Every structure is written in C-alpha cells, then in structure tokens.
Amino acid sequence: MSFIADKQTLEDLNLLGRFKPNSIYNLFCKIKTTGGDRLLERMFQQPLIDPAAINKRSATFRYFQERQLSFPFTNERFKLAENYLIMGGGTGLSVILKKKLNAFLNDDAYEKLRNGLAAAIDVLLAFRTFLQQLTDFADANAWRKILSQLSWLDNAHDLSIMTVARYDRQLRHTLRAEMETLLEGIYQLDVYIAVSDVARQRGFHYATALPAFPAMFHSTALRHPALNAGISNPVALSEESNVIFLTGANMAGKSTLMKSIGIAVYLAHMGFPVAAADMKFSVRDGLYSSINVPDNLNLGYSHFYAEVLRVKQVAAEVAAGKNLLVIFDELFKGTNVKDAYDATLAVTAAFARYHHCFFIISTHIIEVGHALASNPSLQFCYLPTLLEGTIPRYTYKLEEGITNDRHGMTIIENERILALLEG
Missing domain, CATH: 3.40.50.300 (P-loop containing nucleotide triphosphate hydrolases)
Structure with missing residues (x-):
C-alpha cells in the first residue's frame, strides 16, 4: 500500500517538476549526480506510510544536516568514473587487445578505458576518505566492507597494461554488483547532503x-x-x-x-x-x-x-x-x-x-x-x-x-x- 496523491493534488500543490517555477521538487533538487536525481524523484513519487520508516529517513537527513558535510566528488570526475563502472565488464585479454589496437590502429578505446579506471580509483579513494566522517552512520558499514576488498587502491599509481587489465577485471567483472552498491550509496549521500543543506539554509x-x-x-x-x-x-x-x-x-x-x-x-x-x-x-x-x-x-x-x-x-x-x-x-x-x-x-x-x-x-x-x-x-x-x-x-x-x-x-x-x- 502506498500514499495516495493523485495528479490533481500534485498539480494543486505544485509538488513535482524539476523545471516548474517554485515547484517543491525544484526547491530540493540541488543534486550533483543523475543517480541522485533519480532517487530524489522516486522519493517524491512514493511517500511513505509507515511511521518507523518515515522517522528513520527524517533522522538520516537530520544527521547530515548537523554535520554539514560537502559532497566529496567533482561532477566531471565522478561522471567519468560512473560511466566506466556501469559499462559492461571486459576480460584481461580484451584490455590487452585494446592496447594493441591503440598502438597499431590509433584506436583510443584503451585510453578511454584507462582514463575511466583512473577516475574510478580517484572516486573510490575519495569515498573511502569521506566515510571516515560517518563512523556512527550504520549504512556506511556495508560500503566500508566493500572498499576493504580493494587493498590495491593506495598503490594504484602506475597503471601499466597488466595492472589496468587486473584492476578492470576486478571492478567491472568480479565485484560488479559491489560497485553498483557503492554507486547507489553515493547517490544516497548526494540526496542526504543536498536535502539537508536546503533544510539548514531555509530554516526547515x-x-x-x-x-x-x-x-x-x-x-x-x-x-x-x-x-x-x-x-x-x-x-x-x-x-x-x-x-x-x-x-x-x-x-x-x-x-x-x-x-x-x-x-x-x-x-x-x-x-x-x-x-x-x-x-x-x-x-x-x-x-x-x-x-x-x-x-x-x-x-x-x-x-x-x-x-x-x-x-x-x-x-x-x-x-x-x-x-x-x-x-x-x-x-x-x-x-x-x-x-x-x-x-x-x-x-x-x-x-x-x-x-x-x-x-x-x-x-x-x-x-x-x-x-x-x-x-x-x-x-x-x-x-x-x-x-x-x-x-x-x-x-x-x-x-x-x-x-x-x-x-x-x-x-x-x-x-x-x-x-x-x-x-
């Protein structure tokens, strides 16, 4: 069972619409990521009716408002990492073939893959550092556990063809589901930070x-x-x-x-x-x-x-x-x-x-x-x-x-x- 609010009501109250003047959605939409935007839209379209679930979400927003945290990723770098992580994963052999094509046929596929991997590494490192500020936030434990499996992150400076092949396989094949979990976690943080910032600025x-x-x-x-x-x-x-x-x-x-x-x-x-x-x-x-x-x-x-x-x-x-x-x-x-x-x-x-x-x-x-x-x-x-x-x-x-x-x-x-x- 879900909360009832029909089209007439949503329009009367000007609740939805990113580009509608003074819409309530637009008021809160200070989101940095497309995934965060989708999550915010789902929240607006699916209000809760369970008091415990409502109070839990309110407590989460209050938690982030009290800490006044900033979203830890730049838009360009995160978008590059996101595009890389959601692409279909290849094998080590396919990475080597792309490298050979890059050398002999001037194909830039390998460089794009390498740049995407480098951006993903930067984002994962920044995410790990950011989570140090969330020591008492329960949802962060699962994210920390995934990141603990990537012990090579601190030493991923020299992206040779063999390390690219190995890291790429782990991120986009072996740990593909885990990377999706981390991306969803980042989208959640985007919404929590953006909405709580609006609340603080407007005295909500x-x-x-x-x-x-x-x-x-x-x-x-x-x-x-x-x-x-x-x-x-x-x-x-x-x-x-x-x-x-x-x-x-x-x-x-x-x-x-x-x-x-x-x-x-x-x-x-x-x-x-x-x-x-x-x-x-x-x-x-x-x-x-x-x-x-x-x-x-x-x-x-x-x-x-x-x-x-x-x-x-x-x-x-x-x-x-x-x-x-x-x-x-x-x-x-x-x-x-x-x-x-x-x-x-x-x-x-x-x-x-x-x-x-x-x-x-x-x-x-x-x-x-x-x-x-x-x-x-x-x-x-x-x-x-x-x-x-x-x-x-x-x-x-x-x-x-x-x-x-x-x-x-x-x-x-x-x-x-x-x-x-x-x-």
Whole structure:
C-alpha cells in the first residue's frame, strides 16, 4: 500500500517538476549526480506510510544536516568514473587487445578505458576518505566492507597494461554488483547532503510521524516552504476537531495557507524536512485537494460539474474508510450563491462526521460558517484584511472566528474600474 496523491493534488500543490517555477521538487533538487536525481524523484513519487520508516529517513537527513558535510566528488570526475563502472565488464585479454589496437590502429578505446579506471580509483579513494566522517552512520558499514576488498587502491599509481587489465577485471567483472552498491550509496549521500543543506539554509524542521490512530496533526508555526519571508501560523487538528473552516477576503492568504498544510503533510510522509516547527502527525493513507479544478470541454463538463465530480471522488474514498487529509478551496464556486451555500453547508456537515479524516474547507460564503457554528467538529479560522484608509493590508496571521471583511468594492474603487467605464 502506498500514499495516495493523485495528479490533481500534485498539480494543486505544485509538488513535482524539476523545471516548474517554485515547484517543491525544484526547491530540493540541488543534486550533483543523475543517480541522485533519480532517487530524489522516486522519493517524491512514493511517500511513505509507515511511521518507523518515515522517522528513520527524517533522522538520516537530520544527521547530515548537523554535520554539514560537502559532497566529496567533482561532477566531471565522478561522471567519468560512473560511466566506466556501469559499462559492461571486459576480460584481461580484451584490455590487452585494446592496447594493441591503440598502438597499431590509433584506436583510443584503451585510453578511454584507462582514463575511466583512473577516475574510478580517484572516486573510490575519495569515498573511502569521506566515510571516515560517518563512523556512527550504520549504512556506511556495508560500503566500508566493500572498499576493504580493494587493498590495491593506495598503490594504484602506475597503471601499466597488466595492472589496468587486473584492476578492470576486478571492478567491472568480479565485484560488479559491489560497485553498483557503492554507486547507489553515493547517490544516497548526494540526496542526504543536498536535502539537508536546503533544510539548514531555509530554516526547515523535522516532523515526527505517529501511528494512524488517534488521528492528529499539530504544528506551532507552519508556513509555505517556497516563500523566504512566509508568515508562520499554528495549525492543529484532532479526531474531536477534524475540520478547519477557513474564511477571509481574496488575497488574504487562504489558498497559500491551505497549500502550506498540504505540502507539509506530503513532505512529512516522505521523511523530508518541513516548513513547520514542532510538527507531529498521525500517518495518513493519502491527500486530496480541490484548489484549481479545471473544466473539461471535451467531455462537456462545466466548472461546477467538475467540482461536483471531484467532491464525489473524495467522498467515495472517505466513505470507504481511508484516512485522508482533504483540502477544498472555495467549494462550489462555479454555481450561484444560493446553491453554493446549500451545497457547502451540506457537504461540510457530512464530511465532519468522519473523524478519522481531516478537512480544510475555505469559502467566501461566511453565512455557512454561522449556520455550522454549533458543530463541535469544526474550528473556525480566518485571515484578516485591514484597511489603512482605503488601502487593504493583509497580515496573513490566522485568527479564530469567521471574517466580517467585505472589502471587494473598496478594491474595485481603488482600481478606478467604474471611473474608466464612465469615461
């Protein structure tokens, strides 16, 4: 079983994509090796759901962050060694034949092999030295054991044709599987160092994963990881209070806050550092969001119908017993105010009964909040707008209650839209 996060959710939260602006993947992708890049991508695509495995990975990142280690290989030298080691292994005889071809036919195959071997030796020596800094890192023991079989590394200065043949056979034939293990170890170190460097530079923290029950989420200061000067807010959910009903004006920060919570939960299930202090969470089966639901003209779906289908999809998963975090940003904004009021009221009340799940629901229809005020499962929060004269200012600080802000016409007047139309 794996953590659930569908395409819509991944796009809503901008989680994946090396070249997507401000994607969370791009935020962490300071990787030096192609193998490390592949490993990072796998981690993003396969969040964990076992608390022990999550906490173990978090502890590993914390370990490297505390030691502030640098990746010990240059890109060019490592790439040459990597290409050499992953090529099919030859025999001593084939090396001698390449040497003869090099001498008589001006073939450069032997020189390429020799240069690749020399780069591999440099990388293995650097790796062995680097591992001296990881004396208390359990995973390093297997790597040290492999390197101990290469006693000739310290004396591999004179690469004559016979030593090239012997070393080449050992690295790319006899110990081929072991060399693959070492490369995988280097890719892991690449990810550990890169991700922990990002955590240190951006002031991220490490969450603690707990069993699925009792369901809980807690952070004293949560913000969006892609914002350098993002405002932090306390957020807490429990089985008794499993719905955050969020109100506030446009531009007050509702969508950013909701995305921040979703991203923190997703990264925490990866065992990655999060932009959330003192975070503890019970593991979830998955995460669903409805923030930027597109219409589908090819299927004849209006925006409203697409919203309805999205809510139906999530409702089926919740009713099936999945332990989920669900984020709905402005439910049913694709229909008229009366229908949106009735639908938001009914759906929010229905979801609130599923205490094994957490829901964050935002709306501009503040009357829904007043109608739900007696429901003990809901906590009412808003992001305020302050008017300084006629200029709105947004604090981005979460407050308890339901907003009374109605400044839409003020903003329209500030932009002089009506004056433009009046000529």
